[in-house]
Amino acid sequence: MTPWQSAICGHLQPLLLPLLRSPRPPPTPHSAMARTTAQPWEKNLRQLVKATHGRGWSMGPHRGGRTQLTRRFSDGSRASVTTATPWAPASSPSLLALVERIDALMREHPQLGLADAAQRVGAITSTASAATLREGAADWAELAEGFRRYLVEQTARVKPKTWKNTYRRHVEQTLAVLAGKPAPRTGQAVLERLLEAHPTPAGGTGRRERLGNAARFLTWAVDHGGAAERYRPPASRRELIGRRGQAKHQGVPLRDDQALRVYRAIVDPRWRLAWGLLVVFGLRPAELGVCQAEGSVLRVGGVKANSTGAHGSRPVKPLDPQGAPGLGRELLAVLAERGRDALPPDCVAALWSTRMQQQLVRHTPVWADVLAEAAATNQGHLTVYSTRHGYAWRGGQVYLLTPRVLASLMGHTIQVHLRHYGEGAAEAEVAAAVDAAVARVHQIPARAG
Structure with a gap:
């Protein structure tokens, strides 16, 4: 070694020794290489997603072995969501179907974000098979x-x-x-x-x-x-x-004498009060659960009529049956004193009619007698709802109220009243009404000329 070479080595030796003595970095393990190098199935899956749904979609592994789905938008923004589907070769069909469902949902509903769309298809809270996701099935x-x-x-x-x-x-x-x-x-x-x-x-x-x-x-x-x-x-x-094969039968009015016979025969005071309210105030059976005394009238709350809404609240004046003057006032007094306790236990609105019918059939034999008499005299088939038809008949024939007034009292329109409560008068009833009108006209003295 020449003198100048020796001088250079002596000068560099203090600088080289720390590097020579430092340990060499350990070789990279195979598992670490796997995390940085995409596997063939990962490459194939990503290529399929981009080829099918565009370059804005990407996916990859997330903590816990789950899958992170990312969507890049045209304005440069991006959104990510972590799904419950594992990031594994066996999940490739499910993941591809998942992107298909989410992409279709976001196209159909542009206001949806990635997280909302993933939540809707169940990608966040549950796993699903590829067939389930592809077919749009649901739990x-x-x-x-x-x-x-x-x-x-x-x-x-x-x-x-x-x-x-x-x-x-x-x-x-x-x-x-x-x-x-x-x-x-x-x-x-x-x-x-x-x-x-x-x-x-x-x-x-x-x-x-x-x-x-x-x-x-x-x-x-x-x-x-x-x-x-x-x-x-x-x-x-x-x-x-569809439509009904035949017209619905018109209701048959319960006569006043029949209604009073049943009223007096009911033993349970709560059901007797309920029956009396149906007769004197013309209630729908369902309205027994939403009525209360209010001075000289019965305040009837609204009950659900159909999918479009409910009947409104209304005050109803009593129309006492012939032979029982003051019955409505007595019923209001009982209801005002005891409130809801004076009536049978409350129930679903639709069941009031059924429960009243059961009470009459099981505990009021007079009801069977009334039904038999009605059938024998061709009066027609009586039901609990016949009390309401009886109220309408009494209001028009006895109290001479107009259909418009009766419609207001009964809580329906004039058209409904005329269609369901203003028809079906018996021939004898029509003849009697005409005879009475003719007699009244001929009794009027002629005017002086």
Whole structure:
């Protein structure tokens, strides 16, 4: 070694020794290489997503072995969501179907963000198979519970008792149809299968109510639960509901003497009061649960009429039956003194008529006698609702009230009154009315010329 080489080595030795003595970095383990290098299945999946849905979509692993889905928008912004689907080769079909469902939902509803769309298809809270996601299927049992929470707890549109007595049965029937083989694939098909499984007369209230509640459930499932758009029910259900094969029979009025015989024969004072209110104030049976004394009138609260709304509150004056003057005043006094305790225990509005009918059949033998007499004299078939028809008849024939006044007292329109309460007069009644009118006219003295 030359003298100048020795001098250079002596000068650099203090600088090189620390580097020579420092430990060499350990080799990179294979697991770390796997995290930085995409596997073939990952490359294929990402290429498929971009080829099918555009370069704005990407996905990759997230903490806990889950999958992070990212969407880049045209303005440069981006949104990410972590799904419950594992990031694994076996999940490739499910992940591809998941992006397909979310992308379609965001295109159909531009106001939805990535997180909302993922929540609707169930990508955040639950895993699903590729077939389930691709077909737009849903966990219908879970959606039914969500529908119940929405109606009863979140919005309070439906009372718990109403859900229990009506909605639950119809939703469970709809779930059974959705689980059938082959499964219906559209909202129209679901309603048609529902009619096949539970046939009812066309145009009937039960048919209309069942289809209506099923349609509300399906609509909610599409709008709020992520169900496929094809499950949305048809906008009009008129053809499915159909029309009655024959006109509904007009109600038969209960005569005053019949009503009083039954009234005096009822042993239970609570049911006797209820029957008296039906007769003297012409109530609908459902209104027994929403009436109270208010001075010289009976204040009747609103009850649900149909899907469009409820009857309004109204004051009703008593029209005492012939042979019982002052009966209405007596009934109001009892109700004012004891309040709701004077009437039978409250129940669902639709059950008041049934309970009254049961009370008459089981505990009031006079009712059977009245029915037999009505059948023998061709009066017609009497029901609890005949008390209301009797009120309308008494108001017009005895108290000479106009149909407009009676319609106001009974809580319906003049058209309804004329259609259901102003027809069906017996021939003898018509003849007697005409004879009375002629006699009254001929008794009027002629004017002087």
